[in-house]
Amino acid sequence: xxxxxxxxxxxxxxxxxxxxxxxxxxxxxxxxxxxxxxxxxxxxxxxxxxxxxxxxxxxxxxxxxxxxxxxxxxxxxxxxxxxxxxxxxxxxxxxxxxxxxxxxxxxxxxxxxxxxxxxxxxxxxxxxxxxxxxxxxxxxxxxxxxxxxxxxxxxxxxxxxxxxxxxxxxxxxxxxxxxxxxxxxxxxxxxxxxxxxxxxxxxxxxxxxxxxxxxxxxxxxxxxxxxxxxxxxxxxxxxxxxxxxxxxxxxxxxxxxxxxxxxxxxxxxxxxxxxxxxxxxxxxxxxxxxxxxxxxxxxxxxxxxxxxxxxxxxxxxxxxxxxxxxxxxxxxxxxxxxxxxxxxxxxxxxxxxxxxxxxxxxxxxxxxxxxxxxxxxxxxxxxxxxxxxxxxxxxxxxxxxxxxxxxxxxxxxxxxxxxxxxxxxxxxxxxxxxxxxxxxxxxxxxxxxxxxxxxxxxxxxxxxxxxxxxxxxxxxxxxxxxxxxxxxxxxxxxxxxxxxxxxxxxxxxxxxxxxxxxxxxxxxxxxxxxxxxxxxxxxxxxxxxxxxxxxxxxxxxxxxxxxxxxxxxxxxxxxxxxxxxxxxxxxxxxxxxxxxxxxxxxx
Amino acid sequence: xxxxxxxxxxxxxxxxxxxxxxxxxxxxxxxxxxxxxxxxxxxxxxxxxxxxxxxxxxxxxxxxxxxxxxxxxxxxxxxxxxxxxxxxxxxxxxxxxxxxxxxxxxxxxxxxxxxxxxxxxxxxxxxxxxxxxxxxxxxxxxxxxxxxxxxxxxxxxxxxxxxxxxxxxxxxxxxxxxxxxxxxxxxxxxxxxxxxxxxxxxxxxxxxxxxxxxxxxxxxxxxxxxxxxxxxxxxxxxxxxxxxxxxxxxxxxxxxxxxxxxxxxxxxxxxxxxx
Numbered sequence: 001x002x003x004x005x006x007x008x009x010x011x012x013x014x015x016x017x018x019x020x021x022x023x024x025x026x027x028x029x030x031x032x033x034x035x036x037x038x039x040x041x042x043x044x045x046x047x048x049x050x051x052x053x054x055x056x057x058x059x060x061x062x063x064x065x066x067x068x069x070x071x072x073x074x075x076x077x078x079x080x081x082x083x084x085x086x087x088x089x090x091x092x093x094x095x096x097x098x099x100x101x102x103x104x105x106x107x108x109x110x111x112x113x114x115x116x117x118x119x120x121x122x123x124x125x126x127x128x129x130x131x132x133x134x135x136x137x138x139x140x141x142x143x144x145x146x147x148x149x150x151x152x153x154x155x156x157x158x159x160x161x162x163x164x165x166x167x168x169x170x171x172x173x174x175x176x177x178x179x180x181x182x183x184x185x186x187x188x189x190x191x192x193x194x195x196x197x198x199x200x201x202x203x204x205x206x207x208x209x210x211x212x213x214x215x216x217x218x219x220x221x222x223x224x225x226x227x228x229x230x231x232x233x234x235x236x237x238x239x240x241x242x243x244x245x246x247x248x249x250x251x252x253x254x255x256x257x258x259x260x261x262x263x264x265x266x267x268x269x270x271x272x273x274x275x276x277x278x279x280x281x282x283x284x285x286x287x288x289x290x291x292x293x294x295x296x297x298x299x300x301x302x303x304x305x306x307x308x309x310x311x312x313x314x315x316x317x318x319x320x321x322x323x324x325x326x327x328x329x330x331x332x333x334x335x336x337x338x339x340x341x342x343x344x345x346x347x348x349x350x351x352x353x354x355x356x357x358x359x360x361x362x363x364x365x366x367x368x369x370x371x372x373x374x375x376x377x378x379x380x381x382x383x384x385x386x387x388x389x390x391x392x393x394x395x396x397x398x399x400x401x402x403x404x405x406x407x408x409x410x411x412x413x414x415x416x417x418x419x420x421x422x423x424x425x426x427x428x429x430x431x432x433x434x435x436x437x438x439x440x441x442x443x444x445x446x447x448x449x450x451x452x453x454x455x456x457x458x459x460x461x462x463x464x465x466x467x468x469x470x471x472x473x474x475x476x477x478x479x480x481x482x483x484x485x486x487x488x489x490x491x492x493x494x495x496x497x498x499x500x501x502x503x504x505x506x507x508x509x510x511x512x513x514x515x516x517x518x519x520x521x522x523x524x525x526x527x528x529x530x531x532x533x534x535x536x537x538x539x540x541x542x543x544x545x546x547x548x549x550x551x552x553x554x555x556x557x558x559x560x561x562x563x564x565x566x567x568x569x570x571x572x573x574x575x576x577x578x579x580x581x582x583x584x585x586x587x588x589x590x591x592x593x594x595x596x597x598x599x600x601x602x603x
Numbered sequence: 604x605x606x607x608x609x610x611x612x613x614x615x616x617x618x619x620x621x622x623x624x625x626x627x628x629x630x631x632x633x634x635x636x637x638x639x640x641x642x643x644x645x646x647x648x649x650x651x652x653x654x655x656x657x658x659x660x661x662x663x664x665x666x667x668x669x670x671x672x673x674x675x676x677x678x679x680x681x682x683x684x685x686x687x688x689x690x691x692x693x694x695x696x697x698x699x700x701x702x703x704x705x706x707x708x709x710x711x712x713x714x715x716x717x718x719x720x721x722x723x724x725x726x727x728x729x730x731x732x733x734x735x736x737x738x739x740x741x742x743x744x745x746x747x748x749x750x751x752x753x754x755x756x757x758x759x760x761x762x763x764x765x766x767x768x769x770x771x772x773x774x775x776x777x778x779x780x781x782x783x784x785x786x787x788x789x790x791x792x793x794x795x796x797x798x799x800x801x802x803x804x805x806x807x808x809x810x811x812x813x814x815x816x817x818x819x820x821x822x823x824x825x826x827x828x829x830x831x832x833x834x835x836x837x838x839x840x841x842x843x844x845x846x847x848x849x850x851x852x853x854x855x856x857x858x859x860x861x862x863x864x865x866x867x868x869x870x871x872x873x874x875x876x877x878x
């Protein structure tokens with residue numbers, strides 16, 4: 001018997017269209033309405049013509065009145081444009097979860113779980129639904145229209161109790177989540193029966209924006225406008241301001257972007273050159289006058305402090321963290337005893353920040369704050385000069401102002417208002433450097449192994465293989481700091497750059513919790529995600545048929561697909577690797593927040 | 604977390620000690636009071652062995668939610684110790700005289716003993732592996748050893764053209780080739796002895812008197828490679844032991860189960876039931 005089996009053809013980007021019902025007539029209709037009517041088809045390359053983008057990367061969705069289109073908090077990789085009808089976006093605060101029908105992701109049934117005992121294939125990586133061969137499905141729910149099917153029951157009450165914004169034909173929404181790999185910021189529902197929306201997956205939107213400058217300017221404009229209001233509302237001291245003051249702050253706030261959106265390649269070059277912190281771009285420097293408060297919106301920044309002739313990492317700041325507030329607040333309260341910035345803020349990879357200028361804060365924000373909103377008034381000019389460096393593990397060490405708790409209390413579900421630096425949230429500076437140099441802080445589900453407990457039995461590896469086509473989705477190997485190994489397993493990054501280049505959207509965030517998963521049905525094996533992943537957590541494997549023969553395309557090359565940890569989303573009991581460890585050596589830890597890490601270290 | 608873990612361990616240990624004390628103190632009385640006590644303790648022992656063996660089954664079925672392996676291991680440890688006490692009670696605190704029963708008792712003792720040794724190994728060896736560094740997955744060790752050997756041969760042979768002598772390559776062939784050819788010093792690594800490494804480094808130091816500066820640099824590289832190979836050997840030795848004890852414990856467990864079934868059959872066949 002031959003060791004290989006001929007597959008129908010090698011899957012390509014548009015082997016499976018985003019929507020099966022996108023007919024030529026529908027495409028022609030779209031080309032006749034704004035903004036597509038005004039686009040210059042000649043500016044699109046032959047490999048991705050405008051009509052083909054609409055045909056393959058977009059789909060027409062129809063909704064009845066009250067039907068939810070997207071839900072706040074869900075992850076989505078597509079944007080929408082109203083074609084006809086009207087929709088309402090619920091502004092912050094959003095609707096309660098029960099009203100919008102949020103539910104746990106679907107798992108296997110009990111029988112299906114048990115059936116794995118005898119039903120799993122004996123061969124490795126058997127591809128039951130061949131990629132790009134028109135077999136839809138898989139456990140992914142990325143196929144658009146994630147909120148479809150849920151209908152709001154009492155629309156007048158929703159409209160009465162919540163602030164909403166009406167969107168009409170030609171308006172875009174959902175572009176923030178689609179382009180920034182972040183959760184949906186608002187729930188949107190149809191306000192008329194038969195509302196027609198064009199849903200475009202982000203790859204298509206990216207191409208449209210790339211080749212049509214007008215659309216790019218338009219999307220950039222609404223992105224800035226909507227994102228700014230949403231982002232600023234996350235800062236407690238801004239949220240409590242009167243509406244007029246908020247508008248003044250919004251008008252004065254600046255967007256700034258540092259580094260590369262696709263920072264993986266640059267990072268790999270940096271690793272090879274051996275130069276890290278020294279080459280990182282500086283956003284704000286220790287010792288400088290505080291020109292404003294900086295809020296991290298996307299990506300990460302490293303907080304450092306001078307130590308000898310170098311800089312020591314104090315912490316890393318992720319989305320929602322604020323820098324520089326203490327200094328600005330201190331200088332406003334003690335104008336005769338001003339202090340400069342106490343730390344340096346450096347770009348790690350890609351960082352998108354908001355800057356609220358000092359003058360705006362002094363005129364609009366600070367006078368409106370109560371005493372409880374200010375940091376402890378223990379920052380003195382003398383102290384700032386004489387004690388710039390304290391051991392990170394020493395009690396009382398802090399990053400000034402609200403950036404302190406923010407820096408240490410991050411995580412998906414935390415806000416700036418949460419607890420101050422907890423006692424246990426102490427992580428030694430060497431470990432901090434290790435996490436930062438390797439950029440592990442990006443991981444929300446990093447696989448940490450306590451090597452003092454690990455007996456190298458590989459039960460975790462076998463458990464993973466048993467639950468994933470006889471092929472483990474991680475390597476029990478990776479960088480080690482003292483007794484802690486960060487294994488080469490998908491960390492389900494806060495900023496998953498693996499998703500950037502995927503031409504089909506096969507690698508995407510699960511809509512419910514945001515885990516990064518690969519849909520084997522639409523994976524074309526292009527290796528872009530594997531090459532993008534800076535942590536080596538994605539592996540390309542050769543697909544096989546039921547008899548174990550390697551599938552080959554007509555060009556005689558094997559069909560490959562991307563594989564990675566999916567956190568056993570469809571299994572009961574969570575990740576099999578964690579459950580299989582007999583010695584409590586392995587766990588999945590959110591490295592966005594040092595609290596989780598500190599708790600794990602002290603377990 | 605640590606406090607909770609300590610409390611749980613203390614609770615488990617207390618229950619175990621209380622159960623052992625109860626059996627030790629009251630066991631003799633029970634044997635007097637209940638004529639079928641040996642029958643009961645035998646079946647109890649067999650049931651406990653089945654539960655203990657089920658842990659291996661749980662490992663084979665990671666996709667079925669059967670509680671965490673960590674919990675199973677804790678139960679396995681404490682229940683294993685408890686089973687040992689029940690076993691002694693079943694024997695009436697004396698070694699059996701029949702050859703089959705003696706073999707069965709020996710099998711049980713070996714399984715229990717190998718389990719205790721395995722538990723100790725799993726606590727003692729991982730920190731040593733971590734301390735020495737150079738973590739290598741066991742399956743990749745042959746590959747790493749081969750790469751080190753190729754590097755060492757390249758360094759030894761590469762010194763010849765510049766030095767125009769074969770001092771270094773001769774030294775390599777006579778003293779180091781065997782070391783790089785295969786895993787070495789298994790028992791020394793188990794004991795934690797550094798003597799083999801120090802001896803080789805001393806030999807390298809000795810040969811330094813006969814080489815020029817160019818060869819000296821190659822000698823430094825060889826010394827580094829020797830240290831790397833020694834670290835890999837240590838990893839291999841300790842990982843082999845960590846994996847190997849299960850190859851004693853598990854086959855003996857299944858042998859014990861089969862022998863126990865035979866024992867039950869023999870008891871019912873020839874004595875009209877246990878008394």
